[in-house]
Amino acid sequence: MVQKTHFIAESASPEIPRRVFLKVLVAGAAGFAVVSCTPAGSTPTQSATEAATSEATKTLKVAWGGAPAGLDPLTASADTEIAFLNAVYDYLVDTNAKSEVVARLAKSWDASEDGKTYTLNIVEGVKFHDGSDLTLDDIIWTFDRLRDPASKSPTSDLYKGIESIEKGDGNSLVFHLSDPNPDFLFSLSDNHAVILKANASDIGDKFNGTGPFQLQEYTKEDRAVFTTNPNYFGGVPSVSGLEFVYFPDVGAAVNALKGGVVDVVLRMDNPTFKDLSANVEYTSIQIATNGHDLVRLRADRQPGSDPRVRQAFKLATDRQAIFDRTQLGFGALGRDTPIGPLYAAYYTEEFSPPERDVEKAKSLLAEAGFPTGLAMTLYVPNLPDRVALAQTLAAQWEEAGIHVTVEPQEESVYYADNGWLEVDLGITPWGSRPAPQFYLDVAYKTGAVWNEAHFSDPDLDKQIDIAGTTLDEDKRKAAYKEVQRILIDHGPVIIPYFFAQFGVSAKNVGGVDVQPFAGRTNFNRATNK
């Protein structure tokens, strides 16, 4: 499963999420953290309670499919890279599996009434691995680096809204924003925002962080070996060490788990997980994410510019069947909007995409000037899940007279030269984000940089703006509801499902805090007996 963040680095385009201040959200009832057969009752979501035993247990070996390319926080994006950073550094705040902001280096926070000032209280007595203390200057330096326009990092746009950062009373930091940003805390938890020591050199080669693990040895493309940080402010990790083992692909990683060479594997395809979860030797964890595969028809030119054609596509698609077949029951059903059930507060089932009606689809196409149906090419990255989706869509649409030729392309080709933004019909995987505003700003607003469907609806734009700036929770809800209605009614995308994130560990392993973005999985409370 390719996370979309991978490509932020490549296209230096702005990512401007605006989030509502999250003190409203914590409605943990979202309940999508499904746990399957966990004997010792170790629920990974309650990570805090688990850390009781401070007895050193064995090293925890985690297998990844793929390997880090670059480890500078400014540009790192793949989950292997983020996982590495997450082990040796700390963020100010984290998000949990329910998409709530949780404390890390910032132990508590406050926002002003107008939403333009945020005060974060930083934990005291935190030390870097080299023994020096964490000071507010370090944090300021880190964020200055991140928001420096010359850095060409996506974070420079992300943090454009920060006017200034200054020290506050006690051990606190004050962020002054130019505009109110309800999702500001989420942006502080951005993957790139690990806290570095001021004026650090050889960033990306040397890792002097505050994190729960220290790098002992790193062999590129092979493995990274970490020892625990005895001075970790959050408590010394329960495992005696951490090892990330890099495999060429997820299949090899899973084989390593089966062979007992590693203890944990994160990220795998549905059938593999289904197979492993049936096996009592392993603890299988799945958590809900907002990651989805998106099928889009370009809406700024024929044939997609005609709303009847878009409607025909929607009518020709049986989302439930797709979900049942390809997801094997994992994840959640999609409704053609990027606002998924993970966002419990905003997700609504009031509106639904139409039931499958092949005849109606055909007649709509005829009305729109295609009496004999359509013939198009469906471009899809050459990943097994997406190719399977393409084939299923092809079969369903065939019955409505839409004949597609499936064209799998290597990812490097699909995304090259922004080709994926140009084609009429394509499937694009999108990774999970803590809040929905990101998708809307980046992909659904008129003229947004990743608006692959080239969709432009002034009503939609208006709602997106409202949701992105208002601090009024009710107004936000209403706006998101309207967004969902519009997209379901005449949007250019079909989203058949949201996929789940998987983690499988050997039975004697516990405490692995799996996150929707696999790279943010926390191992500091893991145990390995």
Added chain:
Amino acid sequence: MEAVHDFRLAIQSGQVYGLVGESGSGKSTVASAVMRYVPHNGRIERGSVVNFQGVNLVEKSLREMQQIWAHDLTLVPQNPGAALNPSIRIGEQLAELMRLQRRLPESVVQERVLESLHRVNLPDPRAILTRYPHQLSGGQQQRVMIAMALIPSPQMLILDEPTTNLDVTTEATILDLIETLIRSEGTGALYITHNLGVVAQLCDRAAVMYAGEILEDAEINDLFAGPLHPYTIGLLNSIPRAGQTKRERPLATIPGKPPLLQERPNACVFSDRCPLVIDICRTEKPPLESSGENRLVRCHRWREIEAGNVDAVYPTEIESDVAELAHREILLQAHNLSKTFNSQSTLFNVLGGKVSPPTHAVEDVTLSILKGRTYGLVGESGSGKTTLARMIIGLTEPTSGEIALMGIDLQGDVRQRSREVLAQLQMIFQNPQMSLNPYLTVGEAIRRPLIKLAQLTYTQAEAEARRLLKAVNLREEYVDRYPSELSGGEKQRVAIARAFASNPALIVCDEPVSALDVSVQSAVLNLLVQLQEERNAAYLFISHDLAVVGYLADYVAVMYLGELFEVGYARDLFSPPLHPYTEALISAIPVPDPAIRTDRIHLSGEIPSPAHKPTGCAFHTRCPHKLGQICEVESPPWQHHGNEHHIRCHRTPEELAQIQAYLLNKAKA
């Protein structure tokens, strides 16, 4: 499939027993069977006895046979190159054999091996010991095989066509050697061959085999003086004798061809070719009867033949009426033709500064072929005769010299010659198997030149092809047959028909009968004579067989190592032969008449390789009448001796004539 039927033979020690037969007669099978060396799909029938010194070999086990092969009964095979192990040095192969004899100390073994090579007259035996088989010439290899066969001092020797692949002068020396050795050792020998001349000269007795059966068996004098079987008679009459020319009488030919072993009739196997055939011959197999002391014959009518009441006269196929040598104009002239091949130098040679000397395949040859006449070219291997033929026909470009056809210069490369020229100049090749495209029918093969060169339409060509087939004495039905269904002789006739298709003025015949069986050769030769008369075609007739050339050619040239040494009218050349090489060639031919025992002129050594031609006179290394140092240094000049007769020698023709007269007298004495 019965390959050999009712074969019986008795050889005494010290006796050389000849076994004569053509291809398919079963003679090689007999040799193998006697040695018990039959292939896995063959077996010796019950009741067969091979009585070797009182012991029946048929019942022996492999182990016992191995002992016999090692000590008592040895074989000299037909192809020495194939019989020698290519990856073991000669000395070692001989030593291996020696060790099988008895336990001898190694030094003694080596001594004996050297001795054995001396015995077969190999020059520089020590060097030969260290060489590998491929580094020896054919003649040398065969001598080694003979040495190997004689190492155990066997009781009996079987020789299976040992000289077939050798040049005639080399063959002569090998035959001498065999004779000497056999006589001196007192070994019994079974000599298998198709060459009646060899049998006449070498053997004490001979058996004639045909289609797996013995047809006649007699003492050698009896066999040649008074043959009783029609087949033997036919064979003897179909061989051209030295001095016999086409003008005297055509050769007798045995029509038809031997039956396939699968199709042997249960009657007289020769019946469908026999001029004396009667009904009983076709229904009852004649028994092998004794016709006198020590004589066997298998024929229903042998008594009549013996009594002289009937004559086995074979139709000669042609009415020969060869006109006398009237004056003819010149058809083709070649002036100073030469061809030099630059041997490819390997990288090592170039780096080492060594340049391999070029090979002068043909040097400075001049000849004129008259219209409608046969120009015979005689030469052994390395003489350059094939290269010369290829130059004339245009397949090889001359290094220097000109060729003119009817006065017009010819291009050296056949691809540049015009259609008219090509139509005038055609060729018949040595190997009938390879002369015809196996995937084209006879008709297609003959029609092609008719359409392409003679520019006939398809219908015309179709009719003409049939006419040509008739002209070469093949039935019209052959038009649809494929070459694989034809015998060797028939294939060659088709090739002749094809060559004559465009009505050429000159046909180059490169050893056209050498690969054919004796009984078939005569038919083809007669045919060539007849066609020449009918169509006024000239031949450049190339052969190593002087008797055949002598029979067919009007004018003869003798070639050695790329140079001409004697040219003249056929009859002038033979009686007596003046040039030492011509003399050697003639005396090397075994005459199929035991009464005439020629004193062979031994040529010492072997034919040098054309890449290493001797200096001066190319023949001086082997010349029995070498004059002196002048022969080593200077190339001999052409000397004139009578009617268009020229010789290249440092001695004068008169001197040479004198030498010949002297030798003749000596022989008579």
Added chain:
Amino acid sequence: MAAIDPPLPVANSPRRIQRLTSLRRFATEFFRSPQTAIGTLIVIFFLLLAIFGPAFAPYKANDQNHPVSHQPSAEYPMGTDYLGRDVYSRVILGARSILVTAGAGTLIAVVLGTFLGLAVGYQGGLVDEIIGRFIDAFLALPALLIALVILGVLRNLNPPPGSWQAVLSDRSVLVVIAIVYIPLVARVVRSSTLDVKTREFIWAAQIRGETWLYILFREILPSVAPALVVEASLRFSYAIFLVASLGFLGVGARPPSPDWGLMVNENRGGIYALSPWALNYPALAIAVLVVGVNIMSDGIKRIVQRG
């Protein structure tokens, strides 16, 4: 008075050529070995499958209206795959594409390779040296590797639709098969030509003034044909395997095409545990066909060598 040879008994005449062209005798020769018979029958079976199969396939290739990963049963003789498609239908339908691609590719390779081999072998000299070295260099690389490189280029061209590059890209596997096997065929033909070229009937053709093309195709080619036929049938079996391999690697036919190699690729990994039959049957089909063609070409080799 002119004695002519007595007539040949026709019934027993060993007409080698006739034997090869007459179907009945060909068949007797051919089936002398049970192995060859089996091999040929397998090939014929798959050919028939390719030609007539689609009429008998119960469902379309991408028809997903069936239970997912269903075990083989009466209704689905080979079960269904992870998308609910009938494996039996897909295997039948896949026969056509693999045989056509491999067959056409081999045919092109044989035609062009023969011409190249004949010309180079007959010409000899410098031409033979230079082109021969090129061919040798080409042959030093494994076929699959060359195929992947060429396909990589062709597939990622993203050519404008309708252009010749697009057609080439579509038919890229076929093109690749041809390119990869031309040198192999050329080499076999060349060595056979070198042998035939020395025979006297070629000299006869040369002194008739035949053109170069005539000599190559009318005189030399028939003698080369036996070796060529053996080589062609062997190439065919390799081509089938290569097409399947390329499909497996994902660079061959595009989904949802029922290409057997693609089916093997799609159904391995995690899915295999859920529906192993979806991989086993296409893999079996590939194996049986390749072995069948191989055995058959052994048989051809035997006839050709004997005859």
